[in-house]
Structures are given as C-alpha cells and as structure tokens.
Amino acid sequence: MSFNVSRWRPAPLAPRTTGWGLWLAVMILTLIGAIVSILGAAGARAVLDRRADWDGSITIAAMERGLETADAAAARAEELLRRQTGVASVEVRDPRRDDAVIAGLMGATTSGVEAPRFIDVRPVPGARLSQADLAAPLAAQGLAVRFDDHRRWDGPVERTALAAGGGWAALTVAAVALLAGCVLNVAGHAVRRVRKRMSLMISLGATRGMLAAQFPGPLCASAVVGALIGSVLAAGLALWAAELLFRSQAAAIGFDRWDLLAAAPWPPAAALIGWLFARLGAAGALKRVL
Amino acid sequence: MWAYARLPILAPMSRKAESSVDESTAPLPKVVTFENVVLGTAEHPGAAPLSFTVEQGGLCLLAGPARAGKSEALARIALECGGGGRVLLFGRDTSRLKAREVPLLRRRIGRIFQDLRLDDDLNAFDNVALAVRAIGRPAQDSRHQIAEVLAWLGLAAQMGKRPKRLSNLDRRRLAVARAVINRPTLIIADEPTGELTGKAAAALLRPLIDMHHVGTTVLIASRRADLLVDAGATVIALAPSPAPDVAAGAAA
Numbered sequence: 001m002s003f004n005v006s007r008w009r010p011a012p013l014a015p016r017t018t019g020w021g022l023w024l025a026v027m028i029l030t031l032i033g034a035i036v037s038i039l040g041a042a043g044a045r046a047v048l049d050r051r052a053d054w055d056g057s058i059t060i061a062a063m064e065r066g067l068e069t070a071d072a073a074a075a076r077a078e079e080l081l082r083r084q085t086g087v088a089s090v091e092v093r094d095p096r097r098d099d100a101v102i103a104g105l106m107g108a109t110t111s112g113v114e115a116p117r118f119i120d121v122r123p124v125p126g127a128r129l130s131q132a133d134l135a136a137p138l139a140a141q142g143l144a145v146r147f148d149d150h151r152r153w154d155g156p157v158e159r160t161a162l163a164a165g166g167g168w169a170a171l172t173v174a175a176v177a178l179l180a181g182c183v184l185n186v187a188g189h190a191v192r193r194v195r196k197r198m199s200l201m202i203s204l205g206a207t208r209g210m211l212a213a214q215f216p217g218p219l220c221a222s223a224v225v226g227a228l229i230g231s232v233l234a235a236g237l238a239l240w241a242a243e244l245l246f247r248s249q250a251a252a253i254g255f256d257r258w259d260l261l262a263a264a265p266w267p268p269a270a271a272l273i274g275w276l277f278a279r280l281g282a283a284g285a286l287k288r289v290l
Numbered sequence: 291m292w293a294y295a296r297l298p299i300l301a302p303m304s305r306k307a308e309s310s311v312d313e314s315t316a317p318l319p320k321v322v323t324f325e326n327v328v329l330g331t332a333e334h335p336g337a338a339p340l341s342f343t344v345e346q347g348g349l350c351l352l353a354g355p356a357r358a359g360k361s362e363a364l365a366r367i368a369l370e371c372g373g374g375g376r377v378l379l380f381g382r383d384t385s386r387l388k389a390r391e392v393p394l395l396r397r398r399i400g401r402i403f404q405d406l407r408l409d410d411d412l413n414a415f416d417n418v419a420l421a422v423r424a425i426g427r428p429a430q431d432s433r434h435q436i437a438e439v440l441a442w443l444g445l446a447a448q449m450g451k452r453p454k455r456l457s458n459l460d461r462r463r464l465a466v467a468r469a470v471i472n473r474p475t476l477i478i479a480d481e482p483t484g485e486l487t488g489k490a491a492a493a494l495l496r497p498l499i500d501m502h503h504v505g506t507t508v509l510i511a512s513r514r515a516d517l518l519v520d521a522g523a524t525v526i527a528l529a530p531s532p533a534p535d536v537a538a539g540a541a542a
Contacts, residue, residue, distance in 0.1 A: 003415060003450035005437045010429045011416040197420070200407050203368065204424035204468075205397035207390075 013197060013214040014282075015190050022219065023226045025182040026270055030230025031237075033175035034263035038238045040168035041262035047161040058123070058134065058149050061116040065144040071095070073143055074117035080137050081119065086127035087134075093118045116146070179270065180277045183223060187215055187281025188288075195289050208286045215282035216275040223274030227267040235260045297438055299473045303347070303505025318345040321380060321476050321507045322367055328374030329359030329528075339375060342526050344509055346475075349502040353515040354528030360511035361404060363528070364478050367509070368399060380475070397425040400469035400506075402479035406461055408453035414440065414464050415449040421468045436471060443467050443497055459490050466497055476507045483517065491517070 060081075062073040074092045081090045098118055123129040131147045138145050191198065198211050238260060326339040340363070344350050352360050365371050369384055369392050377384045379395055387395070400421075408417050418436045419429040429436075440449055443463045453461050462482060469477055477498060483491040495510075499521050502508045510518065515525055 002447075003413075005415075005433050005449070008415060008430075008433050010419055010423065011412050013423070196407070197409050197411075200409065201420060201424045202393075203370070203396065203401060203403075203407075204421050205393045205399075206424040206426075207393045210424075210426060 012218070013194065013201070013211070014218055015193050016218065022182060022186045022222045026179060026223045026226030026274075027230040027233075029175050029179050029182070030227040030266045030270060031234050033172060033179075034231045034234030034266050035238060036168055036171045036175070037262040037266070038234060038259055040164070040172075042256070042259040043164045043168070044161075045256060045259065047157065047164075050157060058121045058131070058147060060119045060121060060134070060138075061146040061148070062119060063116050063144040063146070064114050065142070070114060070117045073145075074119055076141065077138055077143050077145060078119055080141060080143075081121055081134065084129075084134060084137060086124050086129040087121060088124045088127075089120075089122045091120045093120060176269070176273060179223075179273050183219060183274050183277040184281035184284075186222075187219055187278045188285040190215055190219070191282050191285035192289060198286060199290055202290055208283060208290070211286055212279055212283040216278040219278035220271055220274040223270045224267055227270030231263040231266045234263050234266075238263075297442055298435060299439060299470055300500060300504050303473075303475075318347065319381065320344070320378065321346050321348070322509065323376075323378035324363070324366075325376040325378070326374070327363070327366065327377060329362045340528070344476075344507060344524075346507055347502070347505045348507050348509075349499070349518065349521060349523040350509045351515070351518045351523045351525045352509060352511040352528060353513070353517070353525055354511075355513060358528040360513075360528055361480050364480050364509070364511055367476075367478055368401060369396060397472065398475045400472065400474035400477040402462075402465045402469045402477070402482045404480040406453075406465045408461060408464060408468075410452055410454045413450050413452055414445060414456065414467075417453060417464055418467045418471050421471050425472055427472075432471075436467075439467050439471050440464075444493075458484065459486060459494065462486065462494050463497075466494065470497065470501055470506075474506065476509065477501060479508070479510045481512055482510060483512070483514075495521070 060077060062070055062077050064070045064073065068076075078090050078092050081087055095115075095117060099115065121134065131149050135145070135147065201211055202208070239257075320343050322342075322344040324340050324342050326341055328339050340359075352363060354360050362371070362373075366373060366377050366384070367379060369379070369387070372385060380398065382391075382395065409420065412420070415433075415436060418440060419432070422429045422432045422436065437446075437449065440446060443466060445460060445463055445467065448456055448460055448464075453464060456464065462484060466479075466482065469479070479498065482498070483494050486494060495518065498508050498510065499518075502521070510523075515527065517523075518525075
C-alpha cells in the first residue's frame with residue numbers, strides 16, 4: 001500500500017500506551033478516594049442534620065402514670081411548657097415517627113407497648129434556661145418526665161465531626177499523593193522508553209520543555225479512564241452498602257443519593273493530577289537521562 | 291538536481307551582509323571557527339591544538355584516521371561537549387552561551403550522525419518529520435515539503451517504510467533528508483558515506499554538494515581524504531600528530 005502524504009499524521013513522540021499499571025493504580029486509588037468522599041459527604045450531611053435538629057434544644061419524654069396515658073401527659077406538659085418563661089417553642093412529636101424509629105431499631109412492632117411521647121422544647125436564644133427550670137412546674141403537676149438536654153451532646157458531636165473530617169482529609173490527601181506518585185513514576189518510565197528519540201530531538205534543537213509537553217496527553221487519558229471506572233465502582237459499592245446496611249433504619253439514619261455526587265470530582269481531579277505530574281515527571285526524567 | 295530546482299530547500303541562500311557593502315568584496319561571515327581546540331581527553335590526548343575557519347557557503351572535509359578526533363570536533367560544533375580551546379559558532383563563543391541559546395543555535399545545524407540515529411519505531415516520513423518538530427514547526431504544515439525532499443533523495447517509494455527495512459544507501463539518504471529538511475545554515479556530516487564507495491557514495495554526497503551550491507555551509511568528517519576531491523572541498527587534515535596539516539585556504 002502506497003504512502004498517502006495527505007492523510008499523514010505525525011506519530012506520537014511519547015509512547016502511545018502507558019500499559020495497565022497506571023490505569024489500574026488510578027482506578028484503585030480513585031475507588032478508595034471516592035468511597036471516602038461519599039462517606040465524608042454522608043457524614044457531613046448527617047452531622048449538619050443532627051446539629052440542626054439538636055442545636056440548643058431539649059427533648060422531654062412524657063410517660064404514662066397511673067391512669068394517665070403518655071399522650072395525655074404529653075398534652076398537659078406541652079400546655080405547661082408553653083407558659084414557661086424563656087421557652088421559644090414547644091412541639092409534641094408525631095407519634096408515628098417515633099414509633100417508626102423504635103420499630104426500626106428494635107426490629108419488632110411496638111403495638112401493645114406503651115411508648116413515651118416526646119416533646120421538643122427550644123429555648124429562646126440566649127435565655128439561661130436550665131433543666132431544673134423546666135422540671136419544677138412539671139413535677140409540681142405530678143407529671144412523670146425524663147429530660148434529654150441535647151446541649152450535652154454538642155461537644156461529642158463536634159469532636160466526632162472534627163475527627164471524621166480529619167480522617168476524610170487525611171485519606172483524600174494520601175490518595176492524591178499516591179496518585180501523583182504513580183503518575184510521576186509512569187512518566188519517568190515513559191521517558192526512559194523513548195530516551196533515544198528524546199536525545200535525538202535535543203540534538204536537533206528541541207528544548208526539554210517541548211519534549212516534556214508530549215507526555216501528559218496519554219498519561220492524562222489513562223488517569224481519566226481509571227478514575228471514571230473507579231468513581232462509578234465507588235458509587236455502585238456505596239449504593240449497595242447503603243441498601244444492605246441501612247435498609248431497616250432508613251427513617252433514622254438515611255442515605256441520600258445526592259451523597260454519591262461526592263465521587264464526581266475524582267475524574268477531573270485525576271485528569272488535573274495526571275496532566276500536572278506527568279509534565280513534572282517527564283521534565284524531571286528528561287533532565288536526568290539527557 | 292534540475293528536476294527539483296524549485297524545491298524550497300534548494301533556493302539560493304542570501305548572505306547576511308549590509309546592503310551598502312559590495313558582496314563581491316565583503317568578507318564572508320564565519321560559520322565555524324576553531325581556535326587552538328584540543329581534542330581528546332587528558333588521559334588520551336588527540337591531535338595537537340586545532341585551528342581552522344569555515345566560511346559561509348563553504349564545503350569542507352575534515353579528514354583523518356579513526357580516533358583522530360573528527361567526531362569530537364563535530365560534537366563541539368553541535369554544542370554537545372566542551373573542552374580546551376575556543377569554538378565560535380555563527381560568531382558566538384560556544385563556551386559563553388546561555389542554556390536557552392543552545393537549542394536555537396542547534397536549529398541552524400543539520401546533522402548526519404555516524405550511526406545515523408534513525409528511529410526504527412517510526413517510518414521514513416516520520417523520521418524526517420522529527421527534525422521539523424524539533425524546531426517547533428507544525429509537521430503537518432511541512433508534510434508536502436517532507437515528501438518533496440524524500441522524493442528528491444530517491445525515497446518516494448520508501449516513505450512509509452521503517453528504516454530497518456531500507457537498504458544501507460537508503461538509510462543514509464534518509465539521514466541526509468532529515469539533515470536538510472529545515473534548510474539549515476550549516477550541515478555537519480559524520481562519515482555520511484560509511485562503507486559506501488563509488489557511485490553509491492557519490493549519489494549520497496550529491497545532495498550535500500547541491501546544498502553547498504545554493505549557499506549552505508557543509509562540513510563533512512571522513513577517513514577518506516579524497517571523498518570530495520571533485521567538488522573542490524577544502525580539506526582539513528586531522529592526524530594524531532603534534533600538528534594538524536591544514537590545507538591551503540582553510541587555515542585560520
């Protein structure tokens with residue numbers, strides 16, 4: 001077959017393929033990184049939800065006593081609490097929601113069991129309202145109540161959120177660093193594979209910068225393909241795990257499918273890391289071998 | 291040559307002289323100047339200090355036996371190594387060049403390496419295109435020029451073949467094509483004919499002589515002092531002796 005000048009395209013100066021190594025390494029690292037991101041997003045959302053729910057509020061559990069049912073006790077307590085100074089709002093929770101939570105956790109029906117009724121009390125911001133201030137009028141009216149002051153959970157929740165955030169950041173940084181290391185290594189290897197060609201190009205007047213610019217393309221493409229597969233796998237795994245673990249507790253814990261979007265930045269991030277470190281790795285390797 | 295007289299690389303090269311100066315009497319610019327250049331290493335010194343000048347448009351033969359320092363002399367010109375003495379390239383002292391100037395000067399040189407340094411992973415066309423790409427020109431814009439040069443050198447039917455599938459003569463022609471494609475100011479060739487003799491060697495040297503005729507400076511290193519005897523080349527004889535024998539007209 002004769003050579004067609006019009007259809008000729010310059011041959012790539014860098015190796016056409018980078019092999020399975022980079023592709024596989026990026027896929028595994030992205031899989032880990034994306035799972036960590038999804039967990040981080042879900043965790044952050046859970047913390048925010050809890051913070052919003054609990055921030056500065058007090059839950060009071062009204063129990064049955066004697067002939068008075070928990071529902072009646074809750075209604076009376078609500079009436080008393082509304083009149084209390086320093087209380088911004090009082091709300092008796094929907095019993096069906098509480099029953100669903102208890103049923104989910106216990107794994108059995110609560111029918112026939114007299115469950116307490118929960119009342120959410122939100123103090124006026126800045127008001128120095130203590131548990132004792134609320135307990136006194138209720139006790140005086142003979143109501144059987146238990147207090148759960150959410151403010152005592154603020155510290156542990158914040159510390160847990162901080163630790164989870166730190167862990168997420170550390171794992172993400174580690175994944176990115178490993179990814180960058182892989183790309184640097186593969187870029188160096190690619191340069192060594194075409195060392196003679198690079199040496200010739202330098203002799204003919206090429207600059208190292210011109211030559212280093214030839215390497216990011218194929219490496220970046222490999223990284224993006226690996227990252228895309230890793231991210232999709234991570235999203236699939238997260239969905240599967242959520243379905244398996246949280247099925248019975250969906251109402252209490254929940255798994256928002258929007259959390260899966262946390263895996264989305266990984267392919268463009270892998271492309272950016274691939275391009276940048278391929279360029280740096282190629283420039284460094286060219287300096288060493290030429 | 292006549293069939294290819296309109297090739298861009300065979301257009302006469304203009305002299306860089308002031309317009310007010312009469313070109314017939316003005317001294318030709320010096321392309322390469324060696325001043326007391328010591329070839330060889332401290333442990334294995336080669337010839338005695340070497341001095342010569344190659345003027346623009348000149349055709350010179352650096353002749354000498356093996357290990358006389360021919361390849362090293364060409365490497366000094368191509369800015370690949372340093373050493374004793376002073377080498378001026380296009381009037382610039384090569385020891386005082388900044389790193390970023392080196393590639394720019396190399397782009398003005400067309401090289402034929404002793405071992406040819408053809409890339410066996412690329413076809414003949416891409417091998418020539420490497421020289422175009424090395425100077426930062428888009429190779430696709432030069433593809434018709436590459437095709438013309440390959441055809442001029444008798445490689446029209448070999449463009450898609452890899453060097454290892456070419457004959458020895460065609461491989462050497464391919465190296466010539468890569469050296470001339472950018473229309474360099476200076477061509478340096480290290481044993482371009484190799485073991486070729488007679489008509490084959492003459493056929494290989496013809497394009498280089500044609501380039502010389504249109505104003506390109508050509509410097510060829512060879513063991514054979516009679517290689518360019520018919521072309522009127524200036525012969526610079528190198529020998530592992532205390533003093534090189536510099537032919538008339540070329541000595542500094």
